Amino acid sequence: xxxxxxxxxxxVVGKTIAARLxxxxxxxxxxxxxxxxxxxxxxxxPYGNPPFGAWQEEHPEVRLGTFGEAAAxxxxxxxxxxxxVSLQALELxxxxxxxxxxxxxxxxxxxxxxxxxxxxxxxNTDSLGEQIQRRFPExxxxxxxxxxxxxxxxxxxxxxxxxxxxxxxxxDAEAKATVTELLRSFGWTDIIDLxxxxxARGTEMLLPVWLRLFGALQEPIFNxxxxx
Ligand SMILES: NC(=O)c1ccc[n+]([C@@H]2O[C@H](COP(=O)([O-])OP(=O)(O)OC[C@H]3O[C@@H](n4cnc5c(N)ncnc54)[C@H](OP(=O)(O)O)[C@@H]3O)[C@@H](O)[C@H]2O)c1
Numbered sequence: 265x266x267x268x269x270x271x272x273x274x275x276v277v278g279k280t281i282a283a284r285l286x287x288x289x290x291x292x293x294x295x296x297x298x299x300x301x302x303x304x305x306x307x308x309x310p311y312g313n314p315p316f317g318a319w320q321e322e323h324p325e326v327r328l329g330t331f332g333e334a335a336a337x338x339x340x341x342x343x344x345x346x347x348x349v350s351l352q353a354l355e356l357x358x359x360x361x362x363x364x365x366x367x368x369x370x371x372x373x374x375x376x377x378x379x380x381x382x383x384x385x386x387x388n389t390d391s392l393g394e395q396i397q398r399r400f401p402e403x404x405x406x407x408x409x410x411x412x413x414x415x416x417x418x419x420x421x422x423x424x425x426x427x428x429x430x431x432x433x434x435x436d437a438e439a440k441a442t443v444t445e446l447l448r449s450f451g452w453t454d455i456i457d458l459x460x461x462x463x464a465r466g467t468e469m470l471l472p473v474w475l476r477l478f479g480a481l482q483e484p485i486f487n488x489x490x491x492x
Contacts, residue, residue, distance in 0.1 A: 266290060270338025270361075272331050272353055274302055274316050275309070277370055277414045278344035282326045284418035288449055293327045295334025297356065302328065335361035340368065340442070341403075347373040347392050348385055351399055363402035366439045368446075369393050369464075370409045370417070372471050381475040384468065393433060393464030404439035407464040408432045408447065411474060413484040420451045420487075428487040429454045433463040456490060 271282045271294045282294045296302040296316075305315040313319075320328060335341050335357035345353040350371045354362065373385040373392040386392055393407035408430060409417045416422060420430070430452050434440045440457055447455050458466065470488065478484055 268337055268339045269293070270295060270334035270336070270341045270357075271344060272334055272342065272357055273344030273346075274328075275344065275346070276311065276313055277417070278342070279316075279319050279323075280414040280418055281342055281344060281370070283323050284450065286323065286325045291337075292325070293329050293334045293337040295329055295331040295357065297331065297353075299328050299330060331357040332361065338365065340366045340446075342368045342370065343396065344370050347371040348375060350392060351395060354396065354400060359400055359402075362400050365403060366436075366442050367396070367400065367403040367405045368409075368443055369396055369405055369407045372410050373468060374471065381472070381479070384471065387469055388465065391462070391464040391468045393461050393468065397435065397461045404434065404436040405461055406432060406434035406436075406439050406443045407461065407467065408443055411467050411470050412487045416485055416487060418450050420453075422485060423487060426487075426489060427454050428489040429456055431455075431463075431467045432457045433459065433461055433467060435460045454490070 266289050268291045269285050271278045274294060274296045278294055282292045286292045302316045308314055331353055341362060343350055371392055374382040375385045376382045393405060397405040411431060430447055432440050432443060432455060444455055
């Protein structure tokens with residue numbers, strides 16, 4: 265299956281997902297606020313990754329556009345923007361180009377304004393996944409992949425011998441089936457469908473645990489495994 269994907273976000277998640285999808289033969293446009301500004305960056309990003317232009321040179325098959333161009337291109341759209349501004353980024357993408365589409369949401373509602381570790385901007389009785397679904401009711405939001413490091417998202421086999429878990433939340437059964445098929449193409453085997461989009465409250469609240477594990481292990485390549 266060759267699908268047109270629009271990836272919103274030029275951080276490590278957007279780039280990693282875009283490269284993996286392209287390597288699987290999909291047709292990918294990655295979106296940013298201002299393509300010219302993004303291409304003109306010469307400094308490494310805040311996490312020390314090379315500037316976008318250096319990555320683009322290695323991945324000429326992935327085209328760069330605005331958020332709107334990426335959303336318009338995608339039959340499936342991926343939200344890989346900073347959680348605190350995801351709703352703004354999706355507004356820039358444009359509701360019309362999200363309507364009727366599967367919208368894979370990988371964002372986490374992290375608030376870094378009070379230092380490390382970040383806190384959650386929304387929790388308990390609501391989630392960012394739900395906020396996105398409410399704001400874009402015609403999009404089919406599927407929350408997944410946000411509970412692990414970006415490199416593990418697209419290559420779970422890195423953790424050899426450990427069948428570990430990815431969660432899926434969303435209201436639309438067909439959209440979740442599409443996303444599950446995509447996850448299988450990345451190599452995932454233990455995929456747990458938690459239910460409707462309100463179940464994203466649970467997985468988004470795993471982030472404080474993930475961050476403490478990262479602090480303790482000093483290593484980002486680990487994951488949750490549900491033994492049953
Ligand atoms: N890093 C990981 O391993 C990881 C793992 C799990 C989940 N996540 C989640 O995945 C998402 C992406 O993470 P990331 O580390 O790849 O990148 P990030 O630094 O969290 O986000 C980068 C993206 O956010 C956009 N952005 C920033 N400010 C904006 C604003 N005011 N309006 C609109 N867009 C704005 C940027 O746009 P420009 O392109 O225009 O700069 C860029 O595309 C986050 O929600 C994060 O919590 C990350």
